[in-house]
Amino acid sequence: MILAAEEALVAQNIFFGLIAAGTIFGALRVVTTKNVVHAALWLVLVLAGVGANFLLVGAEFTGVTQVLVYIGAIVVLFLFGTMLTRSPIGRDEDVDNPAWYLGLIVAVPLLALLSYAVWDQWGDDHIDSLTPAAAQTTADVSDSIFSTYLVAFEAIGFLLTAALIGAIVLARKE
Amino acid sequence: MLLNQFLLLAAVLFSIGVYGVLARRNGVLVLMSIELILNAVNINLVAFGAYHGTVSGQVFALFVIAVAAAEVGVGLAIVLLLYRNRQSIAVDEVSSMKG
Numbered sequence: 001m002i003l004a005a006e007e008a009l010v011a012q013n014i015f016f017g018l019i020a021a022g023t024i025f026g027a028l029r030v031v032t033t034k035n036v037v038h039a040a041l042w043l044v045l046v047l048a049g050v051g052a053n054f055l056l057v058g059a060e061f062t063g064v065t066q067v068l069v070y071i072g073a074i075v076v077l078f079l080f081g082t083m084l085t086r087s088p089i090g091r092d093e094d095v096d097n098p099a100w101y102l103g104l105i106v107a108v109p110l111l112a113l114l115s116y117a118v119w120d121q122w123g124d125d126h127i128d129s130l131t132p133a134a135a136q137t138t139a140d141v142s143d144s145i146f147s148t149y150l151v152a153f154e155a156i157g158f159l160l161t162a163a164l165i166g167a168i169v170l171a172r173k174e
Numbered sequence: 175m176l177l178n179q180f181l182l183l184a185a186v187l188f189s190i191g192v193y194g195v196l197a198r199r200n201g202v203l204v205l206m207s208i209e210l211i212l213n214a215v216n217i218n219l220v221a222f223g224a225y226h227g228t229v230s231g232q233v234f235a236l237f238v239i240a241v242a243a244a245e246v247g248v249g250l251a252i253v254l255l256l257y258r259n260r261q262s263i264a265v266d267e268v269s270s271m272k273g
Contacts, residue, residue: 009175012175013175013179016175016179020179020183023183023187024183024186024187024190027186027187027190027191027210028190030190030194030203030206030207030210031190031191031193031194031197031198031203031207031210036200036202036203039203039206040206043206043209043210046187046210046213047209047213050187050213050216050217053180053183053217053220054216054217054220054235056175057175057180057220057221057224058224059220059223059224059231059232059235061232061236062216062220062232062235062236062239065236065239066216066239069239069240069243070209070213070239070242073243074209074242074243074246077246077247077250078202078205078206078246078250080250081202081205081250081253081254082202084254084257085201085202085253085254085257085263086257092200094199094200094264095198095199095200095203096197096198096199097196097197097198097199097266100196100197101197102196102197103192103193103194103195103196103197104193104197106192106193106196107189107190107192107193107196108189110188110189110192111185111186111188111189114185114188114189115182115185118178118181118182118185119178119182122177122178122181123178124176124178125176125177125178125225126175126176126177127175127176127177127180127221127224127225128227140229141229141232141233141236143229144229144230144233145233145236148230148233149230149233149237152237153237156237156240156241159240159241159244160240160243160244163244163245163247163248164244164247166248166251167247167248167250167251168251170248170251170252170254170255171250171251171254171255
């Protein structure tokens, strides 16, 4: 039984490595590609990888929501935005700032600092998501949303309505 | 699984997103980089939720997803308006309010 758990752990770690490599590669392509449509398609890979990570820690409902909302709606919104603003569909040499290296000067030290802080604080703490008792089911999530976080849930609903009405007002032709 | 492997993946995604926000000139690409940052936060929330054995992390990740949807809606409307007024979505050209 313990052996089976260890084998499952090895499988989980292999899958995590593959997913993480794909996610990071996709994210690098999103910020470096010259083609706006390709950036949106690489973003799909990143979002799917993040959703797979959610499934890996047993967050099933969040993983499915990630696929539905992000890949289903937000990427489509990005593609519509690209079309409506008539961004060049092919390669475009003009998508980066002239001073793009300033981004590296900020991002690389930030990554070093974050990695050091995370490593220092949570050295080898483990997530126990293998046991069925520790899995967080959809029913638990819905119980939590509609009891503890009910006010926050209503506020989010109001925010979403207000934001989408605002978007319509902004984008409407006079 | 280590908690750290998720936190480090999130740190890498966050840094790539920050780089994208600073280095990109096209408004739509800046919004995509912001999505990378929000996803990094979601990984952290869900990983910590699993680590502590509560569903609060997942609930907050769902809230962040909802806020991200609202943000993209308004953000793309603003980019569209920018394009309509200036025939360009280069964010560094939007400097009318520069002192």
